[in-house]
Amino acid sequence: MSSLWEFLVEYQTHLIFAASVVLSVSAAVHIALTKRDVRAAIAWVGVVLFSPFLGPILYFIVGINRIRHTRIRSHRDRLLKEVADHTAVTVSDLARHAAPQCLSLKKASDTVTRFPLCGGNEIIPLNGGDQAYPAMLAAIDAATDSVVLQTYIFDNDIVGHRFADSLIAAFQRGVRVRILIDSIGVRYSHPTIVNRLRQQGVMVELFETNAVTWRMPYANMRCHRKILVVDGEYGFAGGMNIREEFLTEITRDETARDIHFQVRGPIVAQLLVIFCHDWLFSTGEQLKLSEWVAAEAAFMPADMAARCVPSGPDREIESTHKVLLAACAVAQQRIRIQSPYFLPDQVLIGALTTAARRGVQVDIVIPGRNNLRLVQYAMMAQIDQMIETGCRVWKGSGNFDHSKLMTVDDSWSLIGSSNWDSRSLRLNFEIDIEVYDRRLAGWINGAIDNEIAHGERLTVEALRKQGLLAILRNKLIWLATPYL
Known part of the structure; x- marks a missing residue:
């Protein structure tokens, strides 16, 4: 027993290093085998390899999708x-x-x-x-x-x-x-x-x-x-x-x-x-x-x-995300969106900006006052990508608005619990309803038009006037958008 203890004491540094390597490599292998998004995979591999022990533990807690597909x-x-x-x-x-x-x-x-x-x-x-x-x-x-x-x-x-x-x-x-x-x-x-x-x-x-x-x-x-x-x-x-x-x-x-x-x-x-x-x-x-x-x-x-x-991190993963992409692809006249937390990934940004370049009028309404200040900062960090390509972005007036609405060509609507962010579209269990009806779309358009009439249109120039420190703050917070 004493010899084992002496061995552990003498080689404790080597053993700790070996354990960290085993944990990090095991986590990296699991990431490579299970992650579907290459950007997420690269980010997690960096975390587990360059943060011994802490990185694998963090990945074990928040990075693994443990939803059991077969049980139900x-x-x-x-x-x-x-x-x-x-x-x-x-x-x-x-x-x-x-x-x-x-x-x-x-x-x-x-x-x-x-x-x-x-x-x-x-x-x-x-x-x-x-x-x-x-x-x-x-x-x-x-x-x-x-x-x-x-x-x-x-x-x-x-x-x-x-x-x-x-x-x-x-x-x-x-x-x-x-x-x-x-x-x-x-x-x-x-x-x-x-x-x-x-x-x-x-x-x-x-x-x-x-x-x-x-x-x-x-x-x-x-x-x-x-x-x-x-x-x-x-x-x-x-x-x-x-x-x-x-x-x-x-x-x-x-x-x-x-x-x-x-x-x-x-x-x-x-x-x-x-x-x-x-x-x-x-x-x-x-x-x-x-x-x-x-x-x-x-x-x-x-x-x-x-x-x-x-939708949810099980068999319906990214279902709403796919419907949003399809809706942007078929739009011919108008896309109207209202979301309290508007942090779309690059694929959705590409779908919206491509629609705008095709001549579709894209209106996006976000809250002027947000109940989550960090999310508001993160939204300001990437909203210029939509504005620069012709999308019109509006900040609502008055109190915080939690509405989640979308219409396409005045005849299709999506209502429900999903926000336009990674948490809703990849991590959360959500329920949305797609509705093919001109009357409901007209009512929702009226609600969005009211927000636009009383809101403020965002411009690239206004975003640049925030100041360097505010822009840097927004960008740093934006890096954590998958977990906000």
Whole structure:
């Protein structure tokens, strides 16, 4: 024993060096075998090789996609088949809904998401928490059979208490209730809302993205989806979390803005498929879709053509990214985008700038006031790439706007939870809905036009006037954009 100790003491430097080499080389090999983005691979290889021990540990925590593809693959495939049967109404004549060029976009989306494009939907915009929260609470209060709720942030504040009380009341009158909250987002308030719900018997679970435990299952990956489905018939989706900052009666002049959406029709069954899949992933409980969806799909007179586009670091990785590229490629007249966190990668920047060079009018609206200052700095570091090629970039006025909207040629819209950044498009689990309908696109265009009318157009000259130190600060923060 003493000789072993003496050996370890004498050669400790050599052993530490050998261990660091083994760890770094092993991590580098794993990176080369698993990473699909060459820039990310090069960056990670540099980190693990030039930061002994720290680099491999950092890669182990945040750099590995540990999503298990096989554990729930058969269940997801079965749910998709059920929803395909349930929403058998497909759109064969898109001319009723959208511009002719959208047929190419539909074909591209067919290869990206396995959900069918279905007609018979109604999608109603809800402007801010003042409209969205009362509509959502009224639906929960009227529930007679089931309520499923999935959200990123569920704050323990006044608005959170209203939702919790409605959910508890629904549960107490015999309604089946399932609540799924992201394990990072739930900690935006302390203490969390979870105990308030669980103490009353409501089944609430966390989507396991927590990196604090030794298991570190899905560090740096968050479930950013927002889904509410009541009685398998009434749905709500979009980008709005459950928190009081969106309600005027509480925050008054400082109220944050957002646009959420109420949906009815066959699209609701698709939202349920996504929830059931995430519920199984997080809890191990299999929910039978037929027991949660309405017995018969309610086909709405509005007859909007729509489908869900789920994305995440699993089999749907980069799904939304691919749909965005396809939308930019088919655009002939206008692309309108509003995003609170606009940090597209070079591929998306190329798609937007190429569209602008083709003569497509590209308008991009970003917040004038951002709730994440570092993101605002990073956006300013790369926005000139769009402006220089003819894209028009506008800074909104007033309070922070969290809306996530896009339209193409006044007839196709993308709504949902995704931001135009690497976190949403590669790391997070997101849910978006593509809608082929001129009426909804017209409403969204009106909202974006209002922002433009009251906003400020950014120019390259204005960006240069920020000063050298501000430009350098922005560029340094921009380097960390994949993890902001």
